[in-house]
Amino acid sequence: MKFTDGYWLMREGVQASYATEVADARVEEDRLTLYAPVRPVRSRGDTLNSPLLTVECWSPAEGVIGVRTTHHAGKEDHGPGFALRTGDGNGDVGISGGSGGGSGAGMSGGSGCAKTSRDGSVTELTSGSLTLRVDTDAPWRLDFTADGRTLTSAGARGTGFATTGPAGSGTPGHHTVAQLSLGVGELVYGLGERFTPFTRNGQSVEIWQSDGGTASEQAYKNVPFHLTNRGYGVFVNHPGKVSYEIGSEAVGRVQFSVEDQSLEYFVIHGPEPKDVLDRYTALTGRPALPPAWSFGLWLSTSFTTSYDEETVTRFVDGMAGRGIPLGVFHFDCFWMRAYQWCDFTWDPDVFPDPEGMLRRLRERGLRVSVWTNPYIAQKSPLFDEARREGYLLRRPGGDVWQWDLWQPGMALVDFTNPAARAWFQDKLRALLHQGVDCFKTDFGERVPTDVVWHDGSDPERMHNYYTHLYNTAVFEVLEEERGAGEAVLFARSATTGGQQLPVHWGGDCESTFEAMAESLRGGLSLGLSGFGFWSHDIGGFEGTPTPALFKRWAQFGLLSSHSRLHGSKSYRVPWDYDEEAVEVTRAFTRLKHRLMPYLLGAARQAAERGTPVLRAMLLEFPDDPACHTLDRQYMLGDDLLVAPVFSEDGSVDYYVPDGVWTHLLSGEQVRGPGWRRERYGFDSLPLLARPGSVIPFGRCDDSAEYDWADGVTLRVHAPADGTVTVTRVPAPDGRTAVFRTRRDGGLVTVEAEGATGSWQVLLTGVEAGGAEATEGAAACEDTDLGALVTAPAGTTAVSARVTG
Template sequence: MKFTDGYWLMRPGVTARYATEVADVRTGEDRMTLYAPVKHVRRRGDTLNSPLLTIECWSPAEGVIGVRTTHHAGSVQRGPEFAFPGSEQGAGKVRRDGDVVELSAGELTLRVDTTQPWHLEFSADGRVLTTVGERGTGFVTDAEGRHHMLGQLSLGVGELVYGLGERFTPFVRNGQVVDIWQADGGTSSEQAYKNIPFHLTNKGYGVFVNHPGKVSYEVGSESVGQVQFSVEDQSLEYLIVYGPTPKRILERYTALTGRPALPPAWSLGLWLTTSFTTDYDEATVNRFVGGMAERGIPLSVFHLDCFWMREYQWCDFVWDPDTFPDPAGMLARLKEQGLRISAWINPYIAQKSELFAEGMREGYLVRRPDGSVWQWDLWQPGMALVDFTNPAATAWYTGKLRTLLDVGVDCFKTDFGERIPTDVVWHDGSDPERMHNYYTHLFNRAVFELLTEVRGEGEALLFARSATAGGQQYPVHWGGDCESHFNAMAESLRGGLSLGLSGFGFWSHDIGGFEGTPTPAVFKRWTQFGLLSSHSRLHGSKSYRVPWDFGDEAVDVTREFTLLKHRLAPYLQRASQQAHATGIPVMRAMVLEFPDDPAAATLDRQYMLGDDLLVAPVFTEDGTVEYYVPEGTWTNVLTGQQVTGPRWVREQHGFHTLPLLARPDSVIPFGADDQRPVSAWAEGVELRVHAFADGAERTVVIPRSDGPGETARFHVTRSGDRLTVTTDSPLPWQLRIGGPDGTLHTQPAGTSEAHLPYPA
């Protein structure tokens, strides 16, 4: 939110008060509190009739320092609050040397000179990261009398800002105005489904604003050398998270706010849905599933969208008897074909549903201040909202879901959760403004915890649209309602990469686009992109997304890339385990993997899939693609062609290839089974060695398919013209040097060490 009129003036009706100096400081062993007047105090009389800001500084974890500025401390704090499962007591250490006070948390230090005008300095390893200057701490009242707390952190020359959730606007946030406020706005506007008050910069630190309500950002916009954030409140808290690398920032941030659960490995396969408002029944489902099998396209998950329930009655969790007269039998027959089942749900109860009267009677629905149930006719007639702040309402809602799990549903698409009203009263007394963003967290957590309870640890999985900070704990999230053209495909990728830089490890999108119908070219290119994402789902709105609707070549492309993803399953599962253990996403913006390469800083049309694969989707009708290759010799996994960087490359690709490059010195495991995502990955695994330099060495882990851990480990080294492989695997394995047509060496079971020639 902008408060100033240019650099010198305030906007009409706006009054600002900023910390000017330190009047007093109180220190403890691990925290300090600063008291800052909003005008210079020269004599005792200056202490009268003027605000005094309280600034508390502490550390919740190593490498993290928190700052909380308060104007009036007597305001009622009704919640909700973000949880910090990774916080530590006493992580900071205070040191005072004369007039200088420092708070350190590992390498990160906050320094304050109490004799100088107001100035906070955050530094690490001898380098200043960011500062808070003369307008950086304070409060503002606007023309309507609303009270805002604000903070400003300096931006250095060339400093770039990323994150703030899944945003579809330009990838680098500099110059943007961003409101952290959940909205159902599609993928083509400044609104976002997943608003996260966390950003990081290319200067080695991140910032989390600990406020679940609306946070208004001016990112080098109102003041071009500052990131400003403000909240309508009496207190503002933010945490500085030190890296120095982007990966380390995400590791620390997700350690504090929660790491993503590990999705089951079966979810890595291809998902197909009925689509949204299309006509479908059991015959349609069977035609889709049978059609995929007839064309040799393995399918892992089948999703039933909204109309598995009766119209006007969402969500009552009752199968429409006209279209699905035998749901238990249908799901059993689908499961006999090896499929998992996903069902669409949302947190709304339509008035026509019998659950509405039950929920109203028991007090399970959100109410207005006068005690009436909040309702509107948008989305569903007379729709009400389940109050997840009420434990009894949560148990009631999840109890309905249990009946679906009993008949064979494996996971849920938790749709919506963004249009949450603020003119309501919550069961636990939560602040409606703070609950607007936070509601989705309660919704997704309730469903995820039920799945964990019923299906077991490691089997819980959502397909969620909305989220706030901490929501990364309940994967997977998808990108929402996009159009069906190349621009929408590119904006979807932008959003996914931004979400990955906001702490989310897993992300998907609607292959082919949601609104409208894609051209065959768009469908085929989006299919390549989708099957090289962490999770892959074919889904549309008014039209189906079965590949044969887009021509014979679309069928071939879908088959080829589904089989490729199955062969890459051990590699992808390893990347998934990394996301679960460290918070580093499966799909990574290039700046995350190459922070020291200036050319990588703004790239948003390509990404790293795991540690070693570079993907550059094609966004053009004629197959032309421009992408950047970092330093070294990279190998196209599909064609064997090598490209040496650093440089920009322009290529043209048919629909059966795209830039899918293996990193120099990489060893990528390919599973032997291309028909399913879950198999005995270590048996017959093929290790593909790419541009391995003399003296290079890599360790390759073949992960477990049923959770964290590994089943085999290979250590590969090169010395001159000899490649040595040692392994603890008792199973047969293969090694291929180069691309798909490279030299293949087959090793029998029990080969614990092999010495192989490396071609000149």
């Protein structure tokens, strides 16, 4: 929120107090505590009748420095708080998120990652490459430096608090405030899945879960973490409402505030954006690796459409008969009876034999997803049971909290009650025993604050955090029943830590090209907030897409980490649009299946380092300023540039970074850096392989599940002389085939270790001459895309003589 009225004045009813200097400093081996008055102290009398801020500084992990500012330390912390991993990342340490206490709760369990030093009046706290510098003889200023340069600073008005409310209005609101400087040309990203302009500069952002669709400033996934193109990020450790002014109140600063007595934040150094995400997700949790089958195509019944088992069978038969491989079938809300969501019971009039239907779908090689939410409608037989047992959220007077939005008389499951959590999980467990494989965890944003939680949690802090309890409860029962590595959600809402529970989708967007573009902005923003896996409704949710929009969205959706056909009032089976929509869906589904060795490599990066599968160009090209604002294209993994087409006529503008890129579908060479304006038919779009990249293609295109290392084709794109590229291809049994590609002059050699069966090398971007195998026999042939070298089973290396 804004506190000032321009540069000079405060807004009506606002009184602000800011740290002015350091009155005292307690320096320990690995932490620093500063005592900051809010007015200059020139005599002993100035120490009276005036606040003194306590500012604690420490490091929870290498390259990360925490700052906790406290005004009054006596406020009780009722939780919840984010569970953070400190030190080496092997243990969860609950770090209290700014609700007061002042006792160093945020500094519990010292990590041993920092050290302090003093030189006269200057004190420094250093953690890895990041240093916090304070001059106790100068006006108040916290400087965060790395590699000999200042990343950001909290100077005048950078640390303090503000009270709000007109005189005589009772207890005023108390907001703890921080401001960090923005450098010239510095851009801010993240803060969750936001559909507003991609760079946050100039925006006011409220970290507050809302069911607001994708066309407003509200967001389903709110994450109090931002990063910048200057090599650092900032995480505000508060699960409740955090208000941001990003160059929108003080234009040269990022301001964030909480209505609380204290505020805790962490400055996280890179130096590259990927490094920032690595350190942030090490602190807040890394994504689980979704099962391979989840990367296939999902088809939904859609929301309010009419469907039964006959409809489902017709859809499944229609996909199979048209050669479109299908991996997952999803049943949306009306698999249950109207007015009774959620009672976890199949509508007997529509699905009289759910176990048999699920068995029949499984026999066709399909997984099954069903829709859920954390609400219990009054008409549901479960309502009375949950009310009687105390499983529903209550008002201060003891009544069950209810309203009529979404479901008449619905109540909310109180997941802070362990018994309620187990009860809810048992309902899901029964569905898994029937043959369901995973759950779409919808909603979780509409959480009231005029309530009393079972464990006494602060309602304001629980509003955002509730979704994490909800999704965690569902994910845990999937892991228990299906085993580690087989759990996957299709979740709409999330906050910090939610990235551990993939997958998330973009929510309710319109069926327009503009909504398709805003969905991409949301996905890029979420990826820069630590989430590795993301999807969206192909064709849009609200309305019915035109055939052109459906085909373009199908391309985009099938070049995302996860792909789902889903709508509101109309089906999303491709033959409802035109026959070309069938061809496009079939071609790009099969392309995605062949890309599984590559996509699984990107997925492992997400799980191991927090790097998203679908990446803003900034992540791969931080040194190219032209990439810093791009929001209509992305990198899929390390090496594939994707520019979706957002126009009826197939025209697209996109930027190509430096080097010679290769169009994956045509073999055309594209040289950067520079902008290109092109027009594409529905069978293609800009899909470019990075210069020197090696993209592994699997042999199978009819399923996402197969032995990806058996029969793999390595597409080698214009390698530079003297380079070596290592490509790892996983196998379902846990083995990994490793291929090392190097170029020495005109000779390209690929060495294989652990490859199963035959494998191939496709050289593109060079003219190939003869080829020879160093072991076994190899054949070389010219194709439309380049020279193809085939290595029979057992071959450990092949070489090809090339020119160009």
